[in-house]
Amino acid sequence: xxxxxDFSDIFGDFFGFGGGRRQAGGPERGAxxxxxxEISFNDSFTGAETTIQIPREESCETCKGSGAAPGSSxxxxxxxRGAGQLRFQQGFLVVARPCGQCRGTxxxxxxxxxxxxxxxxxxxxxxxxxxxxxxxxxxxxxRMYGEGEHGAHGGPSGDLYVVVHVKPHEIYxxxxxxxxxxxxxxxxxMAMGGSFKIEPPGGQLTIEVPAATPSxxxxxxxxxxxxxxxxHGRGTLYVRVVVDVPKKLTKEQRKLIEQLGNAMPADTIxxxxxxxxxxxxxxxxxxxxxxxx
Ligand SMILES: [Zn+2]
Ligand SMILES: [Zn+2]
Numbered sequence: 001x002x003x004x005x006d007f008s009d010i011f012g013d014f015f016g017f018g019g020g021r022r023q024a025g026g027p028e029r030g031a032x033x034x035x036x037x038e039i040s041f042n043d044s045f046t047g048a049e050t051t052i053q054i055p056r057e058e059s060c061e062t063c064k065g066s067g068a069a070p071g072s073s074x075x076x077x078x079x080x081r082g083a084g085q086l087r088f089q090q091g092f093l094v095v096a097r098p099c100g101q102c103r104g105t106x107x108x109x110x111x112x113x114x115x116x117x118x119x120x121x122x123x124x125x126x127x128x129x130x131x132x133x134x135x136x137x138x139x140x141x142x143r144m145y146g147e148g149e150h151g152a153h154g155g156p157s158g159d160l161y162v163v164v165h166v167k168p169h170e171i172y173x174x175x176x177x178x179x180x181x182x183x184x185x186x187x188x189x190m191a192m193g194g195s196f197k198i199e200p201p202g203g204q205l206t207i208e209v210p211a212a213t214p215s216x217x218x219x220x221x222x223x224x225x226x227x228x229x230x231x232h233g234r235g236t237l238y239v240r241v242v243v244d245v246p247k248k249l250t251k252e253q254r255k256l257i258e259q260l261g262n263a264m265p266a267d268t269i270x271x272x273x274x275x276x277x278x279x280x281x282x283x284x285x286x287x288x289x290x291x292x293x
Pocket of ligand 1: 060061062063064065066067068113114115116117118119120121
């Protein structure tokens with residue numbers, strides 16, 4: 001191995017020339033920007049359009065990014081003669097370091113632009129319209145090409161990443177494109193069957209409870225879940241029905257339930273395995289996780 005080559009690599013890293021051998025002052029891509037956007041659950045369901053305001057670095061309009069005051073121009077650095085670096089003899093090695101006068105660019109600005117103080121860059125608040133597709137989920141990113149910071153020396157702009165945060169719904173829990181909720185139903189309806197209306201995201205829905213529905217049964221409503229963010233229809237809404245046990249009873253309710261109790265003797269009560277009545281076994285584990293039962 002060439003020992004001198006190894007040394008020059010070490011020095012190169014030390015002085016910040018390691019990695020990409022970018023020419024000083026050459027085109028540079030602008031930095032990517034990140035913007036965290038919080039939206040309501042309803043906006044994630046319907047989709048939305050919003051305008052955000054982001055500070056970003058742009059090319060200075062006064063000097064068109066050159067950094068030189070109007071009417072003047074950049075000049076070749078007299079110290080390094082435009083090379084951007086200075087070379088030193090150190091023992092038997094030649095060591096290069098960036099030119100201090102021009103900061104490695106090879107050019108100096110005799111009359112700096114007053115608007116940007118010679119940097120060629122200004123920070124501006126920019127308004128960007130963001131289209132949020134229906135069905136977007138917590139943490140998903142929208143990439144806006146070219147909306148990042150301007151490039152330097154003719155390089156392309158970076159991209160803007162809008163990271164979407166969705167406020168959870170108070171009732172409807174989302175998992176992928178499916179929604180889950182629980183509703184307490186009177187014992188009489190679970191036993192005899194019946195129906196009631198709920199108001200989930202996306203509009204009113206009639207829940208038909210079949211006769212002899214066990215407490216904890218999961219009723220699936222396909223196509224009533226969240227919209228798929230790629231436009232592939234909607235997921236499933238799962239409504240878990242459990243027996244409603246009232247904390248307070250009217251006199252009449254108490255009398256009727258006592259009569260019912262007398263007709264349902266306690267001496268037939270027996271234990272069973274916990275999933276004995278679960279006819280939706282593929283969902284059992286999910287439901288257990290979601291509802292902790
Ligand atoms: Zn300027
Ligand atoms: Zn120089």
